[in-house]
Amino acid sequence: MKSATYALVSATLAFQAAGHSLFQNLWVDVHGSQCVRMPANNNPVTNVNSNDIRCNVGGTRGVSGKCAVKAGSTVTVEMHAQPGDRKCSAEAIGGAHYGPVNVYLSQVSDATTADGSTPWYKIFADSWSSKGSVGDGDNWGTNDLNSCCGKMDVPIPADTPSGDYLLRAEVIALHTAGQAGGAQFYMSCYQITGK
Template identity: 35%
Template sequence: MLSSAFVLLGAALGVSGHYTFPKVGGGSDWQQVRRADNWQDNGFVGNVNSGQIRCFQSNSAGASASLNTTAGSSVTYYSNQGVFHPGPMQFYLARVPDGQSVNSWNGDGAVWFKVYHEQPNFGSQLTWPSTGKSSFNVPIPSCIRSGYYLLRAEHIAIHSAGSSGGAQFYVSCAQIGVTGGGSTDPPNKVSFPGAYSASDPGILININWPIPTSYKNPGPAVFKC
Protein backbone atom coordinates (compact mmCIF):
# COMPACT_ATOMS: atom_id res chain seq x y z
CA MET A 1 0.00 0.00 0.00
CA LEU A 2 2.79 2.38 0.92
CA SER A 3 4.63 1.50 -2.30
CA SER A 4 1.52 2.32 -4.37
CA ALA A 5 1.18 5.66 -2.63
CA PHE A 6 4.75 6.57 -3.51
CA VAL A 7 4.16 5.57 -7.13
CA LEU A 8 1.09 7.81 -7.31
CA LEU A 9 2.92 10.69 -5.63
CA GLY A 10 5.84 10.35 -8.02
CA ALA A 11 3.51 10.36 -11.01
CA ALA A 12 1.76 13.48 -9.73
CA LEU A 13 5.05 15.27 -9.18
CA GLY A 14 6.25 14.27 -12.63
CA VAL A 15 3.20 15.74 -14.34
CA SER A 16 3.37 18.92 -12.25
CA GLY A 17 6.85 19.57 -13.62
CA HIS A 18 5.62 19.36 -17.23
CA TYR A 19 3.66 21.89 -19.25
CA THR A 20 1.94 22.85 -22.47
CA PHE A 21 1.92 26.05 -24.52
CA PRO A 22 -1.80 26.45 -25.26
CA LYS A 23 -2.42 30.18 -25.66
CA VAL A 24 -1.18 33.22 -27.55
CA GLY A 25 -2.29 36.84 -27.24
CA GLY A 26 -5.62 37.29 -25.50
CA GLY A 27 -7.24 34.12 -26.78
CA SER A 28 -8.44 31.07 -24.91
CA ASP A 29 -6.49 27.84 -24.59
CA TRP A 30 -6.17 26.05 -27.95
CA GLN A 31 -8.15 28.77 -29.73
CA GLN A 32 -5.36 30.36 -31.76
CA VAL A 33 -2.87 27.58 -30.97
CA ARG A 34 -3.21 24.22 -32.67
CA ARG A 35 -4.15 21.64 -30.08
CA ALA A 36 -1.03 19.65 -29.27
CA ASP A 37 -1.06 15.96 -28.47
CA ASN A 38 -0.04 16.73 -24.88
CA TRP A 39 -3.07 18.93 -24.21
CA GLN A 40 -4.32 16.54 -21.52
CA ASP A 41 -1.18 14.88 -20.14
CA ASN A 42 1.48 17.64 -20.35
CA GLY A 43 3.80 15.17 -22.08
CA PHE A 44 6.84 15.87 -24.22
CA VAL A 45 8.49 14.85 -27.47
CA GLY A 46 11.66 12.86 -26.87
CA ASN A 47 12.68 11.96 -30.43
CA VAL A 48 14.05 14.77 -32.61
CA ASN A 49 13.26 12.71 -35.71
CA SER A 50 9.57 12.37 -34.86
CA GLY A 51 7.02 14.32 -36.89
CA GLN A 52 5.66 15.57 -33.57
CA ILE A 53 8.79 17.70 -33.11
CA ARG A 54 7.20 20.24 -35.47
CA CYS A 55 3.98 21.20 -33.68
CA PHE A 56 3.44 18.22 -31.35
CA GLN A 57 0.55 17.02 -33.51
CA SER A 58 -0.14 13.58 -34.89
CA ASN A 59 -2.02 15.41 -37.66
CA SER A 60 -2.06 18.99 -38.95
CA ALA A 61 -5.47 20.03 -37.64
CA GLY A 62 -5.73 23.80 -37.54
CA ALA A 63 -6.81 26.05 -34.70
CA SER A 64 -10.24 27.66 -34.66
CA ALA A 65 -8.84 31.19 -35.04
CA SER A 66 -5.68 33.16 -35.79
CA LEU A 67 -4.08 36.04 -33.90
CA ASN A 68 -3.63 39.27 -35.86
CA THR A 69 -0.45 41.24 -35.23
CA THR A 70 1.89 43.66 -36.99
CA ALA A 71 5.46 43.24 -38.15
CA GLY A 72 7.88 44.86 -35.74
CA SER A 73 5.68 44.20 -32.71
CA SER A 74 5.66 41.25 -30.33
CA VAL A 75 3.11 38.66 -29.30
CA THR A 76 2.79 36.93 -25.97
CA TYR A 77 2.85 33.14 -25.83
CA TYR A 78 1.64 31.43 -22.64
CA SER A 79 2.35 28.12 -20.92
CA ASN A 80 -0.27 26.48 -18.74
CA GLN A 81 2.03 26.74 -15.71
CA GLY A 82 5.47 28.10 -14.94
CA VAL A 83 8.28 26.52 -16.94
CA PHE A 84 9.97 24.25 -14.42
CA HIS A 85 12.82 22.41 -16.09
CA PRO A 86 16.19 23.97 -17.02
CA GLY A 87 16.72 24.65 -20.70
CA PRO A 88 16.17 27.23 -23.44
CA MET A 89 12.98 28.78 -24.79
CA GLN A 90 13.09 29.11 -28.58
CA PHE A 91 10.59 30.46 -31.11
CA TYR A 92 10.32 29.93 -34.87
CA LEU A 93 8.13 31.31 -37.65
CA ALA A 94 7.06 29.70 -40.93
CA ARG A 95 5.13 31.65 -43.57
CA VAL A 96 2.07 29.97 -45.08
CA PRO A 97 2.53 29.89 -48.88
CA ASP A 98 0.30 32.24 -50.85
CA GLY A 99 -2.87 30.48 -51.89
CA GLN A 100 -2.82 28.02 -49.00
CA SER A 101 -4.84 28.15 -45.79
CA VAL A 102 -3.28 28.63 -42.37
CA ASN A 103 -5.92 26.23 -41.05
CA SER A 104 -4.64 23.29 -43.07
CA TRP A 105 -1.01 24.01 -44.01
CA ASN A 106 1.25 21.53 -42.22
CA GLY A 107 4.57 23.43 -42.15
CA ASP A 108 6.42 20.73 -44.06
CA GLY A 109 9.86 21.38 -45.56
CA ALA A 110 12.64 23.91 -44.96
CA VAL A 111 10.32 26.81 -44.11
CA TRP A 112 11.15 27.61 -40.47
CA PHE A 113 13.36 30.47 -39.27
CA LYS A 114 14.25 31.24 -35.68
CA VAL A 115 13.20 34.58 -34.18
CA TYR A 116 14.29 34.07 -30.55
CA HIS A 117 16.36 31.90 -28.27
CA GLU A 118 17.74 32.41 -24.80
CA GLN A 119 21.13 31.78 -23.30
CA PRO A 120 21.68 30.65 -19.68
CA ASN A 121 23.42 32.52 -16.92
CA PHE A 122 26.63 30.71 -16.01
CA GLY A 123 27.95 30.08 -12.51
CA SER A 124 27.80 27.28 -9.98
CA GLN A 125 24.93 25.99 -12.11
CA LEU A 126 23.14 27.04 -15.28
CA THR A 127 20.10 29.23 -14.70
CA TRP A 128 17.64 30.20 -17.42
CA PRO A 129 15.59 33.40 -17.88
CA SER A 130 12.48 31.31 -18.65
CA THR A 131 12.50 29.39 -15.35
CA GLY A 132 9.28 29.98 -13.42
CA LYS A 133 7.71 32.08 -16.17
CA SER A 134 4.40 31.33 -17.88
CA SER A 135 4.36 34.14 -20.48
CA PHE A 136 6.92 34.95 -23.14
CA ASN A 137 7.20 37.94 -25.47
CA VAL A 138 8.04 36.86 -29.01
CA PRO A 139 9.45 39.46 -31.45
CA ILE A 140 7.91 39.58 -34.92
CA PRO A 141 10.63 40.90 -37.27
CA SER A 142 9.71 44.17 -38.95
CA CYS A 143 11.07 43.23 -42.40
CA ILE A 144 9.31 39.90 -43.00
CA ARG A 145 6.52 39.71 -45.56
CA SER A 146 2.92 40.15 -44.51
CA GLY A 147 0.78 37.05 -44.50
CA TYR A 148 -0.16 34.13 -42.30
CA TYR A 149 2.44 32.29 -40.27
CA LEU A 150 2.79 29.39 -37.90
CA LEU A 151 4.57 30.51 -34.73
CA ARG A 152 6.31 27.58 -33.07
CA ALA A 153 7.01 27.70 -29.32
CA GLU A 154 9.63 25.30 -28.01
CA HIS A 155 11.10 24.70 -24.59
CA ILE A 156 13.94 22.15 -24.46
CA ALA A 157 14.27 20.63 -21.01
CA ILE A 158 17.85 19.38 -20.58
CA HIS A 159 17.90 18.22 -16.95
CA SER A 160 18.23 14.60 -18.16
CA ALA A 161 20.05 15.30 -21.41
CA GLY A 162 23.35 13.65 -20.41
CA SER A 163 22.44 10.61 -22.52
CA SER A 164 21.08 10.46 -26.04
CA GLY A 165 17.31 10.88 -26.13
CA GLY A 166 17.19 12.43 -22.67
CA ALA A 167 16.20 15.95 -23.76
CA GLN A 168 12.49 16.77 -23.52
CA PHE A 169 10.79 19.02 -26.10
CA TYR A 170 7.64 20.92 -25.16
CA VAL A 171 6.18 22.33 -28.36
CA SER A 172 3.10 23.92 -29.89
CA CYS A 173 2.25 26.08 -32.90
CA ALA A 174 0.08 29.20 -33.00
CA GLN A 175 -1.57 30.65 -36.09
CA ILE A 176 -0.90 34.35 -36.63
CA GLY A 177 -1.65 36.89 -39.34
CA VAL A 178 1.05 39.53 -39.88
CA THR A 179 0.37 42.91 -41.49
CA GLY A 180 2.61 45.91 -42.20
CA GLY A 181 5.57 43.76 -43.18
CA GLY A 182 8.44 44.28 -45.60
CA SER A 183 9.83 42.16 -48.41
CA THR A 184 12.51 40.03 -46.74
CA ASP A 185 12.50 36.28 -47.11
CA PRO A 186 14.74 35.08 -44.24
CA PRO A 187 17.65 32.81 -45.22
CA ASN A 188 18.87 29.63 -43.53
CA LYS A 189 15.44 28.13 -43.02
CA VAL A 190 15.16 24.64 -41.54
CA SER A 191 12.66 21.80 -41.44
CA PHE A 192 11.08 19.92 -38.53
CA PRO A 193 12.05 17.16 -38.27
CA GLY A 194 15.49 17.73 -39.73
CA ALA A 195 16.71 20.82 -37.89
CA TYR A 196 18.09 18.88 -34.93
CA SER A 197 20.23 15.84 -34.30
CA ALA A 198 20.14 13.87 -31.05
CA SER A 199 23.88 14.51 -30.78
CA ASP A 200 23.74 18.31 -31.15
CA PRO A 201 25.74 19.86 -28.29
CA GLY A 202 22.73 21.81 -27.01
CA ILE A 203 20.62 18.62 -26.93
CA LEU A 204 23.12 16.02 -25.73
CA ILE A 205 24.63 17.77 -22.70
CA ASN A 206 25.31 17.05 -19.04
CA ILE A 207 24.52 20.23 -17.12
CA ASN A 208 25.28 18.70 -13.72
CA TRP A 209 29.02 17.92 -13.90
CA PRO A 210 31.27 19.40 -14.97
CA ILE A 211 29.17 22.58 -14.99
CA PRO A 212 29.22 23.94 -18.56
CA THR A 213 30.77 27.34 -19.21
CA SER A 214 29.08 27.75 -22.61
CA TYR A 215 25.90 26.61 -24.32
CA LYS A 216 25.18 26.25 -28.05
CA ASN A 217 21.50 26.57 -28.89
CA PRO A 218 20.33 23.90 -31.32
CA GLY A 219 19.07 25.04 -34.69
CA PRO A 220 19.98 28.05 -36.83
CA ALA A 221 21.02 31.51 -35.67
CA VAL A 222 18.28 33.95 -34.73
CA PHE A 223 17.11 35.90 -37.76
CA LYS A 224 17.55 39.68 -37.55
CA CYS A 225 16.33 42.24 -40.09
Protein backbone atom coordinates in the same frame (compact mmCIF):
# COMPACT_ATOMS: atom_id res chain seq x y z
CA MET B 1 8.94 -4.45 -0.51
CA LYS B 2 6.83 -4.57 -3.65
CA SER B 3 4.39 -1.94 -2.34
CA ALA B 4 7.27 0.32 -1.22
CA THR B 5 8.81 0.13 -4.69
CA TYR B 6 5.43 0.87 -6.28
CA ALA B 7 4.96 3.88 -3.99
CA LEU B 8 8.44 5.19 -4.87
CA VAL B 9 7.83 4.77 -8.61
CA SER B 10 4.39 6.44 -8.31
CA ALA B 11 5.85 9.38 -6.39
CA THR B 12 8.69 9.76 -8.89
CA LEU B 13 6.31 9.73 -11.87
CA ALA B 14 3.98 12.21 -10.17
CA PHE B 15 6.92 14.58 -9.52
CA GLN B 16 8.10 14.29 -13.13
CA ALA B 17 4.62 14.90 -14.54
CA ALA B 18 4.19 17.94 -12.27
CA GLY B 19 6.64 19.81 -14.47
CA HIS B 20 4.83 19.15 -17.74
CA SER B 21 3.23 22.20 -19.36
CA LEU B 22 1.49 23.58 -22.44
CA PHE B 23 1.84 26.78 -24.40
CA GLN B 24 -1.80 27.83 -24.70
CA ASN B 25 -2.27 31.55 -25.28
CA LEU B 26 -0.86 34.18 -27.60
CA TRP B 27 -1.18 37.83 -26.68
CA VAL B 28 -1.23 40.24 -29.61
CA ASP B 29 -2.70 43.49 -28.34
CA VAL B 30 -5.51 41.28 -27.00
CA HIS B 31 -5.73 37.75 -25.66
CA GLY B 32 -5.61 35.22 -28.49
CA SER B 33 -6.35 31.61 -27.66
CA GLN B 34 -8.40 31.13 -30.83
CA CYS B 35 -5.29 30.61 -32.96
CA VAL B 36 -3.44 27.98 -30.89
CA ARG B 37 -3.17 24.35 -31.92
CA MET B 38 -3.68 23.08 -28.37
CA PRO B 39 -1.97 19.74 -27.70
CA ALA B 40 -4.15 16.96 -26.32
CA ASN B 41 -2.07 16.82 -23.11
CA ASN B 42 1.02 18.27 -21.51
CA ASN B 43 3.32 15.33 -22.18
CA PRO B 44 6.62 16.13 -23.89
CA VAL B 45 7.75 15.11 -27.34
CA THR B 46 11.04 13.20 -27.11
CA ASN B 47 11.39 11.75 -30.62
CA VAL B 48 12.96 14.47 -32.76
CA ASN B 49 12.47 12.30 -35.87
CA SER B 50 8.68 12.28 -35.42
CA ASN B 51 6.31 14.74 -37.13
CA ASP B 52 5.15 15.58 -33.58
CA ILE B 53 8.30 17.70 -33.19
CA ARG B 54 6.72 20.24 -35.58
CA CYS B 55 3.74 21.39 -33.50
CA ASN B 56 3.27 18.67 -30.85
CA VAL B 57 1.12 15.52 -30.92
CA GLY B 58 -1.82 16.21 -33.23
CA GLY B 59 -0.44 19.67 -33.99
CA THR B 60 -0.32 19.14 -37.74
CA ARG B 61 -4.10 19.75 -37.80
CA GLY B 62 -5.12 23.38 -37.90
CA VAL B 63 -7.84 25.27 -36.08
CA SER B 64 -10.21 27.78 -37.67
CA GLY B 65 -8.76 30.99 -36.19
CA LYS B 66 -5.75 33.13 -37.04
CA CYS B 67 -4.23 35.87 -34.89
CA ALA B 68 -3.32 39.06 -36.74
CA VAL B 69 0.30 40.06 -36.06
CA LYS B 70 2.18 43.02 -37.52
CA ALA B 71 5.85 42.79 -38.45
CA GLY B 72 7.90 44.63 -35.85
CA SER B 73 5.34 44.12 -33.09
CA THR B 74 5.76 42.07 -29.92
CA VAL B 75 3.63 39.05 -29.13
CA THR B 76 3.48 37.28 -25.80
CA VAL B 77 3.36 33.49 -25.61
CA GLU B 78 1.87 32.00 -22.47
CA MET B 79 2.54 28.59 -20.93
CA HIS B 80 0.92 26.78 -18.00
CA ALA B 81 0.69 23.21 -16.72
CA GLN B 82 -2.92 22.57 -17.78
CA PRO B 83 -5.32 24.11 -20.33
CA GLY B 84 -7.14 27.05 -18.82
CA ASP B 85 -5.00 26.95 -15.64
CA ARG B 86 -3.46 30.42 -15.66
CA LYS B 87 -2.70 30.87 -11.95
CA CYS B 88 0.50 32.78 -11.28
CA SER B 89 0.94 31.03 -7.93
CA ALA B 90 2.13 27.87 -9.71
CA GLU B 91 5.21 27.64 -11.92
CA ALA B 92 4.51 27.67 -15.63
CA ILE B 93 6.83 24.67 -15.97
CA GLY B 94 8.13 23.19 -12.74
CA GLY B 95 9.68 20.00 -11.46
CA ALA B 96 13.25 21.10 -12.31
CA HIS B 97 12.36 21.17 -16.03
CA TYR B 98 15.12 23.69 -16.78
CA GLY B 99 16.08 24.70 -20.29
CA PRO B 100 15.76 27.25 -23.09
CA VAL B 101 12.65 28.92 -24.44
CA ASN B 102 12.71 29.22 -28.25
CA VAL B 103 10.29 30.65 -30.81
CA TYR B 104 10.27 29.91 -34.53
CA LEU B 105 8.33 31.04 -37.60
CA SER B 106 7.40 29.09 -40.70
CA GLN B 107 5.84 30.95 -43.63
CA VAL B 108 2.89 29.01 -45.06
CA SER B 109 0.24 29.54 -47.71
CA ASP B 110 -2.64 29.09 -45.22
CA ALA B 111 -1.99 28.82 -41.49
CA THR B 112 -5.23 26.92 -40.88
CA THR B 113 -4.23 24.04 -43.16
CA ALA B 114 -0.41 24.01 -42.91
CA ASP B 115 1.06 20.82 -41.42
CA GLY B 116 4.34 22.32 -40.19
CA SER B 117 6.49 20.67 -42.85
CA THR B 118 7.74 23.94 -44.37
CA PRO B 119 11.12 25.30 -43.18
CA TRP B 120 11.34 26.98 -39.77
CA TYR B 121 13.61 29.78 -38.64
CA LYS B 122 14.32 30.91 -35.10
CA ILE B 123 13.26 34.43 -34.16
CA PHE B 124 13.76 34.28 -30.38
CA ALA B 125 15.79 32.42 -27.77
CA ASP B 126 15.98 32.82 -24.01
CA SER B 127 18.67 30.25 -23.23
CA TRP B 128 21.22 30.07 -20.43
CA SER B 129 22.87 33.27 -19.35
CA SER B 130 25.87 33.68 -17.09
CA LYS B 131 24.14 36.62 -15.40
CA GLY B 132 20.51 35.52 -15.41
CA SER B 133 17.81 37.64 -16.96
CA VAL B 134 16.05 38.38 -13.69
CA GLY B 135 19.05 38.31 -11.36
CA ASP B 136 17.95 35.16 -9.59
CA GLY B 137 20.90 32.80 -9.95
CA ASP B 138 18.96 30.35 -12.14
CA ASN B 139 19.94 31.38 -15.60
CA TRP B 140 17.66 29.26 -17.81
CA GLY B 141 14.89 30.72 -19.95
CA THR B 142 12.36 28.54 -18.15
CA ASN B 143 13.05 30.45 -14.94
CA ASP B 144 12.29 33.72 -16.72
CA LEU B 145 9.06 32.13 -17.97
CA ASN B 146 8.14 31.08 -14.42
CA SER B 147 9.02 34.51 -13.01
CA CYS B 148 6.65 36.18 -15.47
CA CYS B 149 3.53 34.11 -14.76
CA GLY B 150 4.17 31.87 -17.78
CA LYS B 151 4.48 34.76 -20.24
CA MET B 152 7.38 35.52 -22.56
CA ASP B 153 7.53 38.58 -24.84
CA VAL B 154 8.71 37.77 -28.35
CA PRO B 155 9.55 40.48 -30.91
CA ILE B 156 8.43 39.69 -34.46
CA PRO B 157 11.22 40.77 -36.84
CA ALA B 158 10.38 44.06 -38.55
CA ASP B 159 11.38 42.66 -41.95
CA THR B 160 8.92 39.73 -41.76
CA PRO B 161 7.02 39.61 -45.09
CA SER B 162 3.24 39.75 -44.98
CA GLY B 163 1.30 36.51 -45.15
CA ASP B 164 0.43 33.48 -43.05
CA TYR B 165 2.81 31.81 -40.60
CA LEU B 166 2.96 29.14 -37.98
CA LEU B 167 4.62 30.49 -34.83
CA ARG B 168 6.11 27.67 -32.74
CA ALA B 169 6.82 28.34 -29.05
CA GLU B 170 9.01 25.70 -27.42
CA VAL B 171 10.65 24.81 -24.14
CA ILE B 172 13.37 22.15 -24.17
CA ALA B 173 13.55 20.61 -20.70
CA LEU B 174 17.06 19.29 -20.15
CA HIS B 175 16.76 17.53 -16.77
CA THR B 176 16.96 14.08 -18.44
CA ALA B 177 18.92 15.10 -21.53
CA GLY B 178 22.02 13.17 -20.44
CA GLN B 179 20.55 10.04 -22.01
CA ALA B 180 19.53 9.31 -25.61
CA GLY B 181 16.03 10.65 -26.25
CA GLY B 182 16.10 12.40 -22.88
CA ALA B 183 15.48 16.00 -23.95
CA GLN B 184 11.82 16.89 -23.51
CA PHE B 185 10.21 19.26 -26.03
CA TYR B 186 7.11 21.18 -24.97
CA MET B 187 5.65 23.19 -27.82
CA SER B 188 2.52 24.64 -29.33
CA CYS B 189 1.97 26.26 -32.70
CA TYR B 190 -0.03 29.42 -33.23
CA GLN B 191 -1.61 30.32 -36.56
CA ILE B 192 -0.82 33.93 -37.36
CA THR B 193 -1.33 36.25 -40.30
CA GLY B 194 0.41 39.54 -40.96
CA LYS B 195 0.09 42.44 -43.33
